[in-house]
Amino acid sequence: MIETEPRTPEAATAPAAGRDPALRPPIEDPILDVEDLSLWYGEKQALHGISLEIPARKITAFIGPSGCGKSTLLRCINRLNDLVDGVRVEGEIRFEGEDIRDPETDVNRLRKRIGMVFQKSNPFPKSIYENVAYGARIQGIKKKADLDVIVERSLRSAALWDEVKDRLDESALGMSGGQQQRLCIARAIAVEPEVILLDEPCSALDPIATARIEELMQDLKDQYTQVVVTHNMQQASRVSDYTAFLYLGKLVEYGGTERLFLNPLKKQTEDYITGRFG
Amino acid sequence: MPRDAETRYRRRSDRLGNSFTALCGGALALNLLLVLGILALLAWNGGRFFWQRDLVELTLRDGGKRLGEIWETEKRAAEAHAGADPAVDRIRMKIGNRDLAGLDFAWIDRKDVRSTTKPGDAELLERFEYGNFYGWMEEIHAGGKVVARGAEAAWRAFPAWQKKKAAERAAAERLEKGPIGDVNYEIEKLRLARKKLDVAALPAEEKAARSAALESELALREAAYQKLADRLTALRSTLDSGTVVLRAAGGETKEMPISGIVSAVRPNRMNAWEKSLLYGRRVFHFIADDPRESNTEGGIFPAIFGTVMMVFLMSVAVVPLGVLAALYLREYAKQGPFVRLVRIAVNNLAGVPSIVFGVFGLGFFVYTVGGTLDKLFYPEVLPAPTFGTGGILWAALTLALLTVPVVIVAAEEGLAAVPRIVREGSLALGATKAETLWRVVIPAAAPGILTGMILAMARAAGEVAPLMIVGMVKLAPALPVDGRPPFVHLNAKFMHLGFAIYDVGFQSPNIEATTPLVFATALLLIAVVTAMNLAAIALRNHLRRKYAGSAV
Numbered sequence: 001m002i003e004t005e006p007r008t009p010e011a012a013t014a015p016a017a018g019r020d021p022a023l024r025p026p027i028e029d030p031i032l033d034v035e036d037l038s039l040w041y042g043e044k045q046a047l048h049g050i051s052l053e054i055p056a057r058k059i060t061a062f063i064g065p066s067g068c069g070k071s072t073l074l075r076c077i078n079r080l081n082d083l084v085d086g087v088r089v090e091g092e093i094r095f096e097g098e099d100i101r102d103p104e105t106d107v108n109r110l111r112k113r114i115g116m117v118f119q120k121s122n123p124f125p126k127s128i129y130e131n132v133a134y135g136a137r138i139q140g141i142k143k144k145a146d147l148d149v150i151v152e153r154s155l156r157s158a159a160l161w162d163e164v165k166d167r168l169d170e171s172a173l174g175m176s177g178g179q180q181q182r183l184c185i186a187r188a189i190a191v192e193p194e195v196i197l198l199d200e201p202c203s204a205l206d207p208i209a210t211a212r213i214e215e216l217m218q219d220l221k222d223q224y225t226q227v228v229v230t231h232n233m234q235q236a237s238r239v240s241d242y243t244a245f246l247y248l249g250k251l252v253e254y255g256g257t258e259r260l261f262l263n264p265l266k267k268q269t270e271d272y273i274t275g276r277f278g
Numbered sequence: 279m280p281r282d283a284e285t286r287y288r289r290r291s292d293r294l295g296n297s298f299t300a301l302c303g304g305a306l307a308l309n310l311l312l313v314l315g316i317l318a319l320l321a322w323n324g325g326r327f328f329w330q331r332d333l334v335e336l337t338l339r340d341g342g343k344r345l346g347e348i349w350e351t352e353k354r355a356a357e358a359h360a361g362a363d364p365a366v367d368r369i370r371m372k373i374g375n376r377d378l379a380g381l382d383f384a385w386i387d388r389k390d391v392r393s394t395t396k397p398g399d400a401e402l403l404e405r406f407e408y409g410n411f412y413g414w415m416e417e418i419h420a421g422g423k424v425v426a427r428g429a430e431a432a433w434r435a436f437p438a439w440q441k442k443k444a445a446e447r448a449a450a451e452r453l454e455k456g457p458i459g460d461v462n463y464e465i466e467k468l469r470l471a472r473k474k475l476d477v478a479a480l481p482a483e484e485k486a487a488r489s490a491a492l493e494s495e496l497a498l499r500e501a502a503y504q505k506l507a508d509r510l511t512a513l514r515s516t517l518d519s520g521t522v523v524l525r526a527a528g529g530e531t532k533e534m535p536i537s538g539i540v541s542a543v544r545p546n547r548m549n550a551w552e553k554s555l556l557y558g559r560r561v562f563h564f565i566a567d568d569p570r571e572s573n574t575e576g577g578i579f580p581a582i583f584g585t586v587m588m589v590f591l592m593s594v595a596v597v598p599l600g601v602l603a604a605l606y607l608r609e610y611a612k613q614g615p616f617v618r619l620v621r622i623a624v625n626n627l628a629g630v631p632s633i634v635f636g637v638f639g640l641g642f643f644v645y646t647v648g649g650t651l652d653k654l655f656y657p658e659v660l661p662a663p664t665f666g667t668g669g670i671l672w673a674a675l676t677l678a679l680l681t682v683p684v685v686i687v688a689a690e691e692g693l694a695a696v697p698r699i700v701r702e703g704s705l706a707l708g709a710t711k712a713e714t715l716w717r718v719v720i721p722a723a724a725p726g727i728l729t730g731m732i733l734a735m736a737r738a739a740g741e742v743a744p745l746m747i748v749g750m751v752k753l754a755p756a757l758p759v760d761g762r763p764p765f766v767h768l769n770a771k772f773m774h775l776g777f778a779i780y781d782v783g784f785q786s787p788n789i790e791a792t793t794p795l796v797f798a799t800a801l802l803l804i805a806v807v808t809a810m811n812l813a814a815i816a817l818r819n820h821l822r823r824k825y826a827g828s829a830v
Binding site for chain 2: 078080083108109110111112115116118120122123124125126134135137138139171184187188191
């Protein structure tokens, strides 16, 4: 499941030549391009000039100790940080070539294209059906038949259909934690995003539920670009194709997951993944 | 700490803890007892009033006779000390017959009483005027001759007559409320049209032509009205024909129309079951009938209706207002000193004496808003005000202002309880902030908002002071809702249970008779408020179940 990738920097395109291989691995078909991104919460700087490219239809993991800025970075991608008071961002994030921080960007359309699954499952206090249909309703789809199709397709994609098809009208809050999290994934894919951001999606789940989510991520890989934040290194190595290691708001190392875990180029990375700190 | 000292300490703190628990429990028990005490007192004093006591005839030593219900027996302290002789007790007796004796109640010293009997055939007649009559029906006259003579014959003949009179009365009322009301309504409309025409800027010829058309129309209607009025007069005179001669215990007689009698019973011959039925009937009439005799008799249905409708209108006004304000404060406003100041102001608003809100309602809603509405939309009626006078809408809006702080506070708490992560979940799906608030946050906060509404309703239903200057009146038998457009008359004056308590108890010409009604009305007010709250609570629980799911 982890692809081998060329280790030689020569394989990268011309502008990449000469850049630090620990930070700028060659990426085929990047969908997101973060360029020198810095972020301040008030006076405190949380991200320091982060640059990385995220490949399309692959799983990219952000790892690092708590408070290293990995969730902050993730929330920059769908501009959810805009909602925080006193936040200031510099740098660029290009999504398919367009700067998402451009004031002209329609942030609601952006968030429709870049879905998100949160650390704690957050179903709306509505029925299972309404949770999944929510995004479609927001986009003005009103016909019951159309909604039915979307709900069924999304729940099937999230491997939840068989469990809930007989109780679609029951409250989503009556489901188990793992089911709720898969419902949130179904809800996210119901709006047919291109990218799904997953912010520690399994941190509140037991190992069996976690395994199901990871399996689901693999199933969705062909269709969606996934970016997952996790503090669980085994999980990162199990599910992701690329891994970025962040520490104190700086990108320390980024590369193919297998390479990064087996052959870290930076001392800090090695210390972290071998459990010497963090 | 040495071991025994520690044990001592622990024992002491346990004792303290236990006593504190007992203290808290005691305080709660006392509170419950108070509430139950209030309810029991109201229920006993109010409920007893509708139970028919036996009629007692007292023969006095001076030869006089009194018939009525004994309400209480009082020991006279000064003389009780002297001899402790029960003969010095004083009896308070409801003797009715206000048209004969002038007073409904009499105090009689027991020592003046020679004998006490309960005549089985003694009758209690409830009348439309002058209150109850205690005595006997002696004769029934109809068509100029006596159709029944003697107490027994009259008693047997009476029900048929009463039925006939009830039918005649219903016919007269139907005519009054139906065709006559319609014609009156049309005449009123035509008059207004004429007034409008007078002030309208039109060429003289057209004005004259239209005026003539209106006049002929009006004449037509007035002729129709005259016809109907004549019919009504005829019905009325039939209704009032046929009289009954009544005899009181003291031998005085009185002749009155049969139609003036609401009901006749012989309480001393009734068994417990019959009395229970009578009790139920009286409670029903109290709740469902219009008031009579300046609110001292009959029912208080208009007051119940007015209270409920006013509270309903108030809720309709206060919930959107409070929720929108709370939404702005909690979701849109930048939190800071100014918002804190606004919150403090809102909370203080709840502490402003309610009469001040009444004055504001009078000055703002009635005079300013109402006056402007009149000038704009009802100029033809001026100087008679339409909305420029107190009415149920202004009263509801005044109370909405009074209770809006409660709703704001509760709604803010409800909104704050919706987790940020749920809002982010909606935003992350591409929903705008407004969509998120409308589709996720407000539904999730709905139970909290409804709690605010329940508190507001409870407060509003109990307010009387501000209403007295913005539209509540002593007597308004016409309900604010009827069958004529626009069906709901928001400018109508209305009655209110809270005011009825004060008015009936302390402003009525017959305080002794109506004091029990104060308790009954208070009980009814509590019942109405409880019923409205239960309805709102049921709605809240329904929403909770709907949004919280079975697991919670």
